[in-house]
Amino acid sequence: MRLWPRSLLGQVLLAVAVALLIAQAISAVLLYRSSEQRRESAILHSLAFRLESSQAERHERRERRIRQHDNDEDDDKRSSLTREKDKHDRRLPRALRLEITDKSPLADGEQRDLAREKALRTILSEEDARIGDLVVLSRDPHHDAAFARIAGTQFELPDGELVIAGLRLTDSDQWRVARVFARNGDQRALQTLVVQTAVLYLVLVGILALLLRRITRPLAALTNRVERFARSQDTEGQIEPTGPDDLRRLIAAHNAMEARIVAMLDEKDVMLGAIGHDLKTPLAALRVRIESVEDETERARMAAGIEDITRSLDDILSLARVGRASEPPERTDLGALAAAVVEEFEDMGQPVTLADGPRVVAPVHVTWARRALRNLVSNAVRYGGTAEVSLDREGNDAVLRVSDNGPGIPTDRIADMMEPFARGEASRNRETGGTGLGLTLARAIAEQHGGRLVLTNRPEGGLMAELRLPLG
Template identity: 55%
Template structure:
């Protein structure tokens, strides 16, 4: 499964979803940073308030009692008890392993300066509740405090201030509240609403573009397909797409007119050339020399056949009737019987009964050309019909010299032959394989040429399996 969609609608929606996700992630980061800064500012103001309002000679408030909760269930701690918020100490509260917070210290210094307090020393650190020695002592004396603190998920802010001329430290402890989860949930809700609104609107807008484009793609693929639609495609969608569809209709009409003119021209060429050839065929009967008369008749027949092949190659793709479902095994058997009746060494081997929608006349012509080519160069031919992977294969094998690997592709081009002569008995006109390839492609398939490991050439007409059906019996 591909993680990135391949169509225009899916790629646009995916790109918008990624862009919206990135934008919301940036917004979440900025909101989190702003909320964190607001919390830190509030903490510094609270710490400054404790330091500013303290009495001049304050005893260690930890010696006062703690108020017990009357509830059986301990409440989660939101802030420290009053005796623990502000204490006095003979030494700095900084401990080994503590990391100073210079940004918070600078903010607190500015706040204290506005209140007329100039610190001699200032310490601001964050630590877990369990790492503070004063709180550890309080928790040991008051188990209910330890129970309440156990449910607290924040850290502890410790601020130590020694003023000018003082020997003792004022130590403020403030429980840092965890970040409000409502901010994140609000952002997630906002993102979901934006996704729903933008994706819905964009989907509707893109469908107005992609639906007519899909119809145009389908119609373009159907040009010159037998039995395809003949009415012009109705313009729809935005103005640019309507203009594109109108231009396509005009182009299709011009192509159809050119193909019709080509058919008329081919009919005229066939009539204008075959008529004098027929008259010439009658006139050569008056030639007394039987050998010369036979050579002339063979030359006229050669020209007539070459002309038929050229006209048929030009008409492929302009069939007036749609393909009809046929038994390909019976089709191959009938072609093999034609050659057997002429005494040619052709046989049908290892074949399955398979049906498919085909142009019967064309497919017979392609198979005849492959068998004739095998007889010409290999002296015999083996025809088979089977399914392979996702295709149905009509296969013709011979025991001839094969074709050089570097010429296998070129051999299916018009007027390219396996040997240099123009004689039909040896090299032919060079149109047989071209006709077979054109007929295979008209059916949505391919013509594949390959040299056999044991010698000779293998020619295969591969038709798509999706267009075929089959029966269970084999031959």
């Protein structure tokens, strides 16, 4: 399964979504740590406040005054909503907040909370408390003896723990035991962050998607146009410049470039037509004149030279015209096309065979495809003595293979052999070296169809040429 999208729109949106997710995750971690630090600070300062005798007494007197005022003024006026709030008040009853006892609150089997103990000692030391001994521990409130004494009353606690601190002053044998209820981490901040992230995704990614669509639509249209132009070299159907100014300028420049390319190709075709006419006409006249030569051997040699020049000229003109097909490709049975080419060579007495294969249909320019296959078979016969043609289907490609039993091509020269005028034999004799355009023309035809030509040396000896053409 592909996780990374192919399109520009998908890649940018995914990158933004991942970056936003990472940023929100970091924010959540920082918020959680800050919340925990505030929670711990509140617990420790509350314990310190209750353990200090003078502050604890002042706090108790202040609570009595407030409670007396509430009893006198508001007893008859409290609503049911206020009573419900009091019922679920999460503060511990006053009797549990500070207790004077003769023994340490640390029970057998319990562990001291050394981190909180160290922090609380620092706070008390800053207040000049006379610390003889200090114990801090955490306990389930339902397992606390003092809390058990009020169990079953109106007091209720949510999920959490009791943080208990016991302080014995240096001049006293009694312990001051303070309790603070610590609720479990508040999930509301996390929920808020999740909702915030969802809103950010909807707003940010949504707006970004709209902006990117304005960019990627013209790019997609331009890509399709380039692909069509590469196949047809036709200026019909040029797209109108749309999108941001940069893309408008790009599309306008591409349209102008297409027009210049087509103009140059038209000029090239006119020039090639003139060259072909100007060269073939005197060659034809020369072919007629050599008939007056009495020496038959010399006449045959001159005729062969003229024929060699004519064929070389045909190859050059064909190579120059590849890609300028006037008609669209036709869906063709490649098996029938290969059989027709093999039959041509068999009629000339050449040792060419066609292996059985599946029926494969592909869109091709028939004339050019036949020319490419004919060139490959001709090379195989010239250098290997025999040629075997086969047809196969591999994935989305139709593969026409031509194998021979010749000497093959040195590995370091395979790429060079597909360049113009490169030959396996140094002479210009068509019977041995040829003009060096056969493979070049076959490669150009394959690329015109969106395929490729592949040359490999066979392990058992000889060369295998593969003409790979897309099926659709």
